Amino acid sequence: MTGPLHDLRATLDAALADLGLPAPKSAPSLEAPRQADHGDVATNAAMLVAKAAGRQPREVAQELADALAARLGPALASAEVAGPGFLNLRLADAWYIEALGTVLAAGDSWGGGGADPVRRINLEFVSANPTGPIHVGGTRNAAYGDALGRILSFQGHAVHREFYVNDYGSQVRRLGESVQARARGQEPPEGGYLGAYVTELAAQIEGAADLPVDEVAQLAVELMVAQAQESLARFHVIFDRWFSERDLHEGSPTPVEHAFDVLEQQGRTFREDGALWLRTTEFGDDKDRVLERSSGEHTYFASDIAYHQEKRERGFDLLIDVWGADHHGYVPRMHAAYRALGGGADELELLIMQFVHLVEGGERGKMSKRAGEFVTLDDLVGDIGVDAARWFLLARSHDTTIDLDLDLARQQSSENPVFYVQYAHARIASVLRKAGPELVAQALAAGDVAPSEGLHPGERALLRRVAELPDEVREAAERRAPHRIASYALETAQLFSAFYRDCQVVGAEPQAEAFRLRLAVAAQRALASALDLLGISAPQEM
RNA sequence: GCGCCCGUAGCUCAGUGGAUAGAGCGCUCGCCUCCGGAGCGAGAGGUCGCAAGUUCGAAUCUUGCCGGGCGCGCCA
Missing domain, CATH: 3.40.50.620 (HUPs)
Structure with a gap:
């Protein structure tokens, strides 16, 4: 995955390497600080590294600032050491302008890709x-x-x-x-x-x-x-x-019988009181579980094991099951059964709603x-x-x-967050309609244009958030947390509203108009992608 | 009794080691000669359940307690 922020992180890593100090244990932060006067992005890298090196954090931060200045050149407006050893970076307009070009070049796929390695996932x-x-x-x-x-x-x-x-x-x-x-x-x-x-x-x-x-x-x-x-x-x-x-x-044998055979070959079953049991306690369950009752009937658990074995044999890298909270007590035995079948502990993920x-x-x-x-x-x-x-x-x-x-x-008003996000999307569509397809096409082809008076803070903030989409998608994926995308969509809609309030798009001076049309398109795509990931429509008008 | 989830603003919830803890709703007060007012802004509002511990730094990690939800069958 590439992108302006990804590149910035790579530069930070390189600058850290320039210092010749041991690599930090955890990845340094690279985030927008809460306080606007702390710059565009801040990193705790110096504090992480200083400890292992036995150095003063603020001293290391200053060296890191110099290394970053050398690597980033004109893209970096300033780098200041603050507090216990934070490094606050202010990025030049040139960085933002180039970032917008990168985002737009990706088209509708901005924020996507990056799966490494690509996995075959069964999602039940x-x-x-x-x-x-x-x-x-x-x-x-x-x-x-x-x-x-x-x-x-x-x-x-x-x-x-x-x-x-x-x-x-x-x-x-x-x-x-x-x-x-x-x-x-x-x-x-x-x-x-x-x-x-x-x-x-x-x-x-x-x-x-x-x-x-x-x-x-x-x-x-x-x-x-x-x-x-x-x-x-x-x-x-x-x-x-x-x-x-x-x-x-x-069938013959049935998948359930087949699963029993697999478990038996693995030496995980035994007979007691006329029933067939699975020794799930070997893999952390509280007690062993019955597969076949003394009456000869199979338990529900037997079906579920057979189902998971069947999925395994279809060749997926990862099985994800999404279960209701009333089944959470069932999680340890299913994990145990999966391992009893010979499966790896990290091949089955059970998520509880x-x-x-x-x-x-x-x-x-x-x-x-x-x-x-x-x-x-x-x-x-x-x-x-x-x-x-x-x-x-x-x-x-x-x-x-x-x-x-x-x-x-x-409610069909801005008090309803989903309506608010959709409204922002529709409003961008309205602005683009107002500009007309020719003007929009020209702006998209215009390359690195910018308002002659420099970027407005609202433009930087919105662009910054749009540039963050790939990171948000990755976090949402890794943490199995779609709700992060909803938060992202709402924040992006709010930032667009602020930008829209402060920066006239259609009718601004030509350079500013072109830049703002480009930014509006990028923001619209980010909102549309976020809504699409949630399965929510992104209307052109409301 | 044991296990899992939760406890953050009046309400619903974000925030899985960083600076002065955020959003939406609700409440109060403002803004329509201006690209969508189906909108925008400002403000009030918090012992992050409690107590110890780890750390330069804890809402976040550890332990113990308190409170709420759910689950603990040869049911499905």
Whole structure:
């Protein structure tokens, strides 16, 4: 990955090497300081290096300043030592102007690429039981998994998206029994499914009252899966594969039997009390787990192991599963099982999504799944729309529970952050329309132009943020943290608004107009990319 | 009891070793002869749950406590 900031970091590393001191243990910071009067970028490099060298940090910082001045030449306006040994750098307009050229040259791909090495990743998410509609928890999982997939793909990884369909076992039979009961005008049995959708399924399945219950169950599951596919597609979430759990129990040997063979060859299984066990405690689990009950039936865990073995054999470098918080207790045994199969500890990543509470009128809504009253993906999207739903589900870290304020999400004004970001994008489009395609094309071809009076601080700040996109994408990818992209989009929109307020674009003196049109295009692309990574639309007008 | 996640402004949350801790909402006060006012600006508001420790430096790392959520089946 290249870019102006990447180049600056490389220069910093080189300047540090010039000093002939031992390399720092951790990478030096290179960030915009909070205080504007601390310059454009600041680094703690001298403090990190000075300790190991037994030198005074401020002294080392001054030597580093000299080395950087020599390497950067006119691109560096000033370098000052501050505080305990920070080095505050002020970059010349020339640096910014060249940076803008680099950003624009990358076109729509600015911020992307950089995957090294490129990995083949299987990303499994949602995987909601097909015994009911997808609810808000599954919706968060869908938004998160999809955005993570978009980010990893943007970086250049080969991402395969998969939904594991639990269409096998006792719960499916229970769904069939519930549907059949409704078809007969009866209440579902104890422990059955109570939602209104069960009655709808009964009406959709011809002969549901009289068909064998297993057949009713299969038809019901097929309808539920089709419904999930439609809902997710409307939510802009598309999977490469819907993997059927049933397939793990077919063939000879079945994938489950095959997985058992693998585990046995690895010497990880044993029989006790008539059951087949997996010694997961060898890999850090609290207790060993049953694979095959004394009754001869396989556990759900057995299916899951077989599924992961199957994914392994398809040749991925990395398996990522996105699970709901209610399954987090299951993480240690799955990791243990994967290693028992012979897999590497770093080949399987299990990510846990925390819960979502919907808030309306300042109160948390009650979502009792047992009573069959819960807010579904379709309900949420119908209420606040795809873009707002995705924004509010993605703007927070996946490992914190969130309260989603429906009143705020519904607002079509700048009080709503997603609207604010989209508005900034549309406003840039409006400015570019005002300028007209010819003027914009000329500006893009103009090369290193700049306002004759020098750059405005608002121009520097916006450009700086646009230049940071690759770093933000990399951080979001490495930390599996799409919410960073949402923060980035909001900040970039704010910086554009400030720039727009302070700097007249269309009608400014020709040099300034050309530079500002170039900057507007770059900012628009950065906003569009950020929104696209979140699966949110970037409108030309609103 | 054990395990995982969380505790930062009135509310919802960013911030995984750097300087005076940020944003959105809410609240108060301003701004329409000016490229989109569906907008913009300013302000008030904080013992970063508590206490020790590591460090030149801790919201961030360690340990212990307190509080909240979730999970601990030969269920799926």
